[in-house]
Amino acid sequence: MADVAREVGVTAKTVSRVLNDDGPVAVETRERVMEAVRKLGYQPNLMARNMRVGARDAAIGLVIPEMGNPFFGTVAGGVESVVRPRGLTLIVGSSSETAELERSLVATFLARRVSGLMIVPSAAGDHRYLRAERAAGLPIVFLDRPAVGMAADHVVSGNREGARQGVAHLLAHGHRRIGFVGDLPAVLYTRRERFQGYRDALEAAGLPFDRALVESGHDQEAASAAVVRLLALPDPPTALFAANNFASMGAVVALARARRRDVALVGFDDLPLAEVLEPPLTVVAQDPAAIGTAAAELVLSRLDGRPSRAACREQIPTRLIARGSGELPPSR
Amino acid sequence: MADVAREVGVTAKTVSRVLNDDGPVAVETRERVMEAVRKLGYQPNLMARNMRVGARDAAIGLVIPEMGNPFFGTVAGGVESVVRPRGLTLIVGSSSETAELERSLVATFLARRVSGLMIVPSAAGDHRYLRAERAAGLPIVFLDRPAVGMAADHVVSGNREGARQGVAHLLAHGHRRIGFVGDLPAVLYTRRERFQGYRDALEAAGLPFDRALVESGHDQEAASAAVVRLLALPDPPTALFAANNFASMGAVVALARARRRDVALVGFDDLPLAEVLEPPLTVVAQDPAAIGTAAAELVLSRLDGRPSRAACREQIPTRLIARGSGELPPSR
DNA sequence: ACAGCCGATGTCAACGTTGACATGTGTCAA
DNA sequence: TTGACACATGTCAACGTTGACATCGGCTGT
Structure with missing residues (x-):
């Protein structure tokens, strides 16, 4: 900035004024400053500015x-x-x-x-x-x-309400035993909320909650394994609700591997290829x-x-x- | 920093020394400074430091x-x-x-x-x-x-070599007419390189290049449409090479919609659900x-x-x- | 006993910028 | 003619830090 000022024959402050449109500057001075700025390739130092101005x-x-x-x-x-x-x-x-x-x-x-x-x-x-x-x-x-x-x-x-809707969708299509596949329970907020939504939907439909239908896994493989366990139950679910996208992918993979085209599935969170899957994946999409x-x-x-x-x-x-x-x- | 210094009864410089492990500081002073830092919740200002030190x-x-x-x-x-x-x-x-x-x-x-x-x-x-x-x-x-x-x-x-490999893979499986679906030609570097790889592979196999087999589209929908056009040719390709992930998805969608399970496909760039598709998608994966x-x-x-x-x-x-x-x- | 040195700290200025205030010059109304 | 005022610019200090150099007391070696 000092260089620019010297070039034009003014003070740094004047250059500053030109660059910040601050205070009155003669038109001619302004132009000469601008030209010097271009000529020297000067760029104000944002760090210094931020420091001085606002901390x-x-x-x-x-x-x-x-x-x-x-x-x-x-x-x-x-x-x-x-x-x-x-x-x-x-x-x-x-x-x-x-x-x-x-x-x-x-x-x-x-x-x-x-x-x-x-x-x-x-x-x-x-x-x-x-x-x-x-x-x-x-x-x-x-x-x-x-x-x-x-x-x-x-x-x-709207995790809870979204999950509720997703599960209600399955209920509306006649399902009575709906498996829940989520992330590890622990403390994860989204998993907790979505699980609540799952229970809300069941309760609204007057259905009992069956702990055996709840499985977890932190990644796609684990979710796949969880789905396999659910399907191997003596009284297995006819539909699944996958509470996040890893769970969805895991479920899709597990169902595909087991060639189970008869199990309904709703996933939480949309996936890029969802519509190309067989069958196309119904989801609760977030934004x-x-x-x-x-x-x-x-x-x-x-x-x-x-x-x-x-x-x-x-x-x-x-x-x-x-x-x-x-x-x-x-x-x- | 000045506050911390005052609290301890030293100069700012000494505080600076403690915080940067710079120069000799008495053990006792160091500890008192550290305590004052904690007590006052002082955090050095990185902006000021950066400015002073290196610009x-x-x-x-x-x-x-x-x-x-x-x-x-x-x-x-x-x-x-x-x-x-x-x-x-x-x-x-x-x-x-x-x-x-x-x-x-x-x-x-x-x-x-x-x-x-x-x-x-x-x-x-x-x-x-x-x-x-x-x-x-x-x-x-x-x-x-x-x-x-x-x-x-x-x-x-390695766009060119990767594309060459992908197309060579199709050639190795007996294909002689291979369609190319890419982004809009214009100036896009990756598209150009991959297209070269496609031609390299054809040439190495002694096959003629047929301009009719090259189609473009900038997004998934356009790529789908491009695939439809290719399949409607009088002498249509038996395999497709999709030169990016939008093209891959578009191709997958188009083939699924047309229920064409007989067209081979290799995509450039891996997709999360690639292995779940029917059939699972062969890809040239980037890293x-x-x-x-x-x-x-x-x-x-x-x-x-x-x-x-x-x-x-x-x-x-x-x-x-x-x-x-x-x-x-x-x-x- | 004294030069020399080391460890612990302080002083001052500078990094690049702008806010607060001062200065000087010209214009206009009374 | 003079005071007031707007405009154009300058001066100085400060933002929070650290580099260069200075100071001071005590310890070492001879």
């Missing part, structure tokens, strides 16, 4: 479990689409679903003095350590799952981009000074997409 | 076309896994495959004084504007596609994570002062995964 970085920190997962990738895309037009940069890190990495990422972001924090919390974490930051006015929003140990803004899917945009807008509204101390929760509705696999009649 | 931000800027696309998401994950252990933060933006957004993202990153730039270039771009930065020593690496108008480091898949890690290591090596002016190119090999769809015999 806050014009950036939003986002923690997701995994970048390769299209669900979270799409969430991130939603966030970016809202945040960029506001001149904010997106800083991303993946936690591999571990509380430790998540915390270290958050520490890095805080050290950078980001303007907002968006976190897809990992299951095992405890977020009390963020209370001070939140109290200090830093916008913090949790995505896909709520924070643990702290009341904070969060945006989640990951909407989760991202809603959360980002929440951050921006906090940034714009919505003061409300109260934590707010936003639910993004799911959508049932009937394609065939959920419409099979019970086989017995 | 470079300890961050890497990454431009990808789309975050929701698992291919690029996985690439980003690979980058992060290499870059984070080195204490570098990842800043990401998506270009939606437009040169304009790409350029504006790059401008933002440059303004932040990132330590390195990684770009998946969009098709229409021209990267000459980056020559000055590169000459000034900023590590710049292009991913998945080379830069346009500038010699620069890049890491790409997106490896592209990301290789590119990141290239950036780091440049950062560590590998001076070489020469641009270097790295190819990540592909892998043929035979699953069934590519092993169907010709139907006539």
Whole structure:
């Protein structure tokens, strides 16, 4: 900047004024500055600017479990689409679903003095350590799952209601024994909610809950094995509800391997090839981009000074997409 | 920092020394400083540090076309896994495959004084504007596609050889008329390379090239339509080579809709549910994570002062995964 | 006993930018 | 003619850190 100023024969401050459209500058001076900027290829140093101006970085920190997962990738895309037009940069890190990495990422972001924090919390974490930051006015929003140990803004899917609808869909097609295949029970929020939705649907239909019909597995293989166990029961289910996309894929694989075209299936979360499967997969689709945009807008509204101390929760509705696999009649 | 110093009764500089393990500090002082840091919840300001120390931000800027696309998401994950252990933060933006957004993202990153730039270039771009930065020593690496108008480091898949292998696989199973379904021809690098591989394979087998067997479409629907056109030819292909994952999905859908179980298919790029399809999809798999890690290591090596002016190119090999769809015999 | 050195800390300035305030020049109304 | 005011620009300090160099007391070796 000093170089540009020298070139034109003015002070750095004048250059600054030109570049920020701040204060009155003579038209001629402005033009000469602009030309010098071009000539010297000068680019203002955002770091220095951020430091001087706000002590806050014009950036939003986002923690997701995994970048390769299209669900979270799409969430991130939603966030970016809202945040960029506001001149904010997106800083991303993946936690591999571990509380430790998540915390270290958050520490890095805080050290950078980001303007907002968006976190897809990992299951095992405890977020009390963020209370001070939140109290200090830093916008913090949790995505896909709520924070643990702290009341904070969060945006989640309508997991319970979505699952209820999916299971109700199977019930409507005559099924009475419906298996549930989910992630490991432990503490995972989404699994808990969806399981509740499953029970809601059964209860609304006046059906008993049978613990034997509930199986779990953390990845596709484990989910496959879980499905095999369910089908081997003395009184096996005629339909399955898969509570996440790994479970869906596992179920699809297991059914295909066993050549069981007679078992109905509804999966939670849409899959790219769902419509090409045999039979096409009926799903309860989430809207990951909407989760991202809603959360980002929440951050921006906090940034714009919505003061409300109260934590707010936003639910993004799911959508049932009937394609065939959920419409099979019970086989017995 | 000043607060911490006051609390302990030392100078800011001493606090700085403790925090950076820099210079000798009495054990007792160190402990008192640490305690004050904890007590006051002090966190060093990375922006200020970066500015003072290097005038470079300890961050890497990454431009990808789309975050929701698992291919690029996985690439980003690979980058992060290499870059984070080195204490570098990842800043990401998506270009939606437009040169304009790409350029504006790059401008933002440059303004932040990132330590390195990684770009998946969009098709229409021209990267000459980056020559000055590169000459000034900023590590710049292009991913998945080379830069346009500038010699620069890049890491790409073995597109041509991979496509050749995929098509050779079909030839080995007796096919003589093999359709090619790719993205729009225009300028897209990967499409061009894969098309060359297709022709390489034909030529090696002594087969004539038939322009009528080449069709294009930019998304899944268009690719489906392209396949329909191919199958409606007077002398239709008995096998198809789909040059990217949209084309693969489109082909799968088209074949399923037409109930054509007799057409062999090899796709470029693996798909999550490939093995569940009927028949399971044979693919030429890329290794997106490896592209990301290789590119990141290239950036780091440049950062560590590998001076070489020469641009270097790295190819990540592909892998043929035979699953069934590519092993169907010709139907006539 | 004294030079020399090491360990512990302090002082000052600088990184690149902008906010607060000051200065100087010309214009216009009274 | 003069005071007021708008405009164009300059000066200085500060944001939070750390590099370069200075200071000071005590320990070592001869």
